[in-house]
Amino acid sequence: MPGVSGRMSTVIKAKISKMLDRAEDPGETLDYSYQKQMEMLQQVKKGIADVVTAKKRLQLQADKIQKSLPKLDAQARQALSQGQEELARTALERKNFAQTELQSLDAQVVELEGQQQSLIDKQQKLSTKLEQFRTKKEVIKAQYSAAEASVKISEAASGVGEEMADVGLAMQRAQDKTENMKARAGAMDELDAAGAFDDTLALGDGQDDIDKQLHELSSGAAIDDEMAKMRAELGVGTAPETPALETGSAPQPETGKSSPTQENTP
């Protein structure tokens, strides 16, 4: 088969025969295979531990973000009732971003859970096969001369070799994904450290960049809607873009509207 699956099979078989070629004596080949499998099993166990750690970290992160939502909401309301439009917008943008992030974190946790389970299954399967192979190995070593044994050995070793290659692949993919998630979690930590979810209403140092990014990320329309809703609830300053009739000079779209002074931190 020349296609996707053909290439996959070819690569795996090439790897197995490379592994088998490393030892010349059949008995040695068997022992070598067995040793490699034991190593693989250890790696799978380590991989499971890594996935669990990554998952816990993401869960903690999600909890933290969840808690920041009402706070950001309250900040937005407070800012709005004080007529600080920009500050309210910033808080809402952060809230919006946090919500998006939360959804993605939840999805990642679910994915990691699936991976954890599949690695546990793999580990159990590999343990069973390893035991199988160990028994077979001793039988082959005892019953066959070196010449006779080679066919049996390559049969047994290929089957188990394929299993190993597969476990290796599963491990690698789980690790890659875990790394990705760690990187994302790290980025969230940075945002957090820079004060994005801080208690204070005032913008601190180093937040300009973050807010600029959030500004680009967030959908302006969604924020506008939420602002309008909040204004209505709070019964404060009507938005200038709502009037249907445009008489005379058109209202300026964005900049400092309801409050006479530009937004300044008190």
Place this chain on the structure above:
Amino acid sequence: MIIRISTENQYRLADDAAGRLNELDNEAVAAVDGGDEAGFHDLFDQMLAYVRTEGSLLDGDDLEESDIILPPPDLTFVEAQTEFTGEGLIPD
């Protein structure tokens, strides 16, 4: 014949299953070559579904070599395009 879905399981299928798989396989490769991501995923999913429904799961005690090995179900389009050369997807 024995078919493995990488990172998942091995299945035993009737020997004539290869024909249908080969068709899908060739179409999938054509989709990859043509940059048709949705088409590739659709065909690849069909291949996986075919093996899972037509095949019977091999027992965990078997130590058999597969005749065909399918890539992992979570294969991305980028991987399908780039990773099937050299060392590729399979770690040493």
